[in-house]
Amino acid sequence: MVSENIAPAPDNVVSKRYELITLGDELLLGLTANGHLTFIGAQLGRHGVLLQRNVTITDEADAIVAQFRESWARADVVITTGGLGPTCDDRTREAVAAVLGQQLVFEPGIVKVIEERFARHGRKMTDNNLKQAFRFEHGEVLPNANGTAPGLWVEQDGKVLVMLPGPPNELQPMFSEQVVPRLAKLGLLLDREAYVQIRTAGLGESALEMKLQPIFARHGDALSIAFCAHQGQVDVRLSSPSGRLSIAEVESIAAECVKMLGEDFMCYGADSLAKVAGDLLRAQERTLAVAETATGGLLASEFTGICGASKFFAGGCVCYSNESKMQLLDVPECLLEQHGAVSAENAAAMALGAAERLGADYALAITGFAGPCGGTNENPVGTIYIALHTPHGVWSKKLHYPGPRATVNRRAVNAALDWLRRELVRTHSGSTTAVRTGGCT
């Protein structure tokens, strides 16, 4: 669950009304998740704007006209996604032009770019692509480096309209590199981060607030604080919407918080636990291996998004059967017979085996019952054992998470990664003898 206390204060930074219109029957039929809302909402939030409304409608021209008219009347900035492609279903341009009272004009420059793009891929442009070469008569074109349909930009009636192509790999760079700077130039969002974000791990929201209260108390109303909790991590966002604190002052308060937090501090910004732990491994020239049962590849896949992960990530094993634990990780058969696969002993043996087999300095292991099936009286569904192997020993702990399988797995992976991160932070600061919690084996 995400904490409630995350909205910027009403007077926070930019009080312009933004609306996002996402087009597509595939969204309404549940065939595709609405990633545009997630991406654009987060980008606007970082620049001091709380998106006021997102509307998803069908591809029908009538629906587009009605919705755009309504949003255009009440918003300062309207962003649309999708419907700019070459097929006959892509009617957004025409529908919006009608509401704006603008003509669409043919732009030969766009055709040239599309033709060159086709040529680079060794293909010839088909005529339906010419549809994408129309822009609003009083408007501009946002070049698309990753696809054929350019974005469109209109300033009219003291408002801004931004139309973006649907594919995420085209939309996202266009938004970050072109739209954000243009909006910032017009004073419609901040040209910098709206807040300093401190990411913490392993500490609940109220414990975090208690810990930082002495610092916050000194600044009263001048400092705005928002918490955002998500599955084992809590972000603290510091800002001064009233402007009574300078950016440098907010940054200095953040630095104080970081010092106070110690190893509960994970990073500034929004890096993942795997990224932070990976950076620590790289800095210490250490390597990691993983072994998992219930989470079946989820822990390993945390590292696939990180460029150059092969520098520190040796690999991992997904072991469903006892046979595979013995074969891949040298877990002794007698250990599995005596303690079972869901046990602290097996978790530790898996971590040790992964480290030895893969020649890694560190290893993480996860085993347990994530549900919905499985589970015993002693270890009901939601019971997870994690283990950490380090150059100076191996430890394991028992955890229990309520909720559906995906939640249990996500929290187990986060708990394992955070354990490694803390260990690496301690090693880095020279205090490797710190007391650990949990049952040692």
Added chain:
Amino acid sequence: MVSENIAPAPDNVVSKRYELITLGDELLLGLTANGHLTFIGAQLGRHGVLLQRNVTITDEADAIVAQFRESWARADVVITTGGLGPTCDDRTREAVAAVLGQQLVFEPGIVKVIEERFARHGRKMTDNNLKQAFRFEHGEVLPNANGTAPGLWVEQDGKVLVMLPGPPNELQPMFSEQVVPRLAKLGLLLDREAYVQIRTAGLGESALEMKLQPIFARHGDALSIAFCAHQGQVDVRLSSPSGRLSIAEVESIAAECVKMLGEDFMCYGADSLAKVAGDLLRAQERTLAVAETATGGLLASEFTGICGASKFFAGGCVCYSNESKMQLLDVPECLLEQHGAVSAENAAAMALGAAERLGADYALAITGFAGPCGGTNENPVGTIYIALHTPHGVWSKKLHYPGPRATVNRRAVNAALDWLRRELVRTHSGSTTAVRTGGCT
């Protein structure tokens, strides 16, 4: 990309207007994906309804009142999610009651259920939970088996309002088990599947259409056909909105299509490739192991959602380093030196090693450059080698996918699973000598 041709025809089945209002700043700030749209949109689609609009707004009472008033005026059914919890931010109930002109009344029965729930978890109910015990004076309560806040149901002005709690594990069973049957009873959606869905794999949309055209042509307008393509799979949805074909007739046409499709047919409904391949393995009492580099756990994790997967899935290895390929999978060092890690030879060696190490009958391996970094002149980013080990030999093929990393990985995993599925279908039908494409090693 999802195909455009997926919307039910305008006269399809149920022409009621549904709107979905999803509440929460966390959605607008991009902190949480809007999974409610995906789930509810898909459920309605299955029962013959195309959701007309989804609006996401902030938690502010004014915004809720304005949006609910607008949606209530034009829709036949309005569904809201979120804002029913015990905290002071949860204002949805009051805002909606004001628009409906209804009072909220205290329902002691709800309190009793909440108290029992707390007691079962060994906790005492706090007073703020009493907020959840209010229902509309002219309305009903939808019991919540998985949380404290019940759903609310109102029939008024010839329309229906459904208010659902935000947590997905509470909302989803409530919707499937209570809301769908209630709406069907009122004739607002179908009490059965709106279409027969045939899922295919490995065939493009146009090739599929060509193949099935002779069957479709015989039924003309009476049969409605919709295609939905998603990364290596295409769904064909058959229905008869006009009612000129009976359900039995549509099912019989679907059976004809399945026969015509041969091994391109994957399943009826919406099972995943891993589920279908897993069922075939289970039926043939065979086991599978996997080995992966670039996809780093994605292939293995396809099996984690399947209950009882340990019956047929032995496990997997994620090998980032050459060292790990040698250690876990016995890939010969000389092979890696001669051919490199991204090669048909290594893919085959990894599959063989996984099968032998894990004692599995079948094995899949994936290696390649998914991007954004890596790649060579010979094997640019997007190059993937997949290999399949079977009891009668090992094969590998080279593939190339354009697009961002996540797309390349997803398509590689689907291609590998489909290869296995086809092999198992052939074994099942006794034709194991079918010609295979791709470079053999």
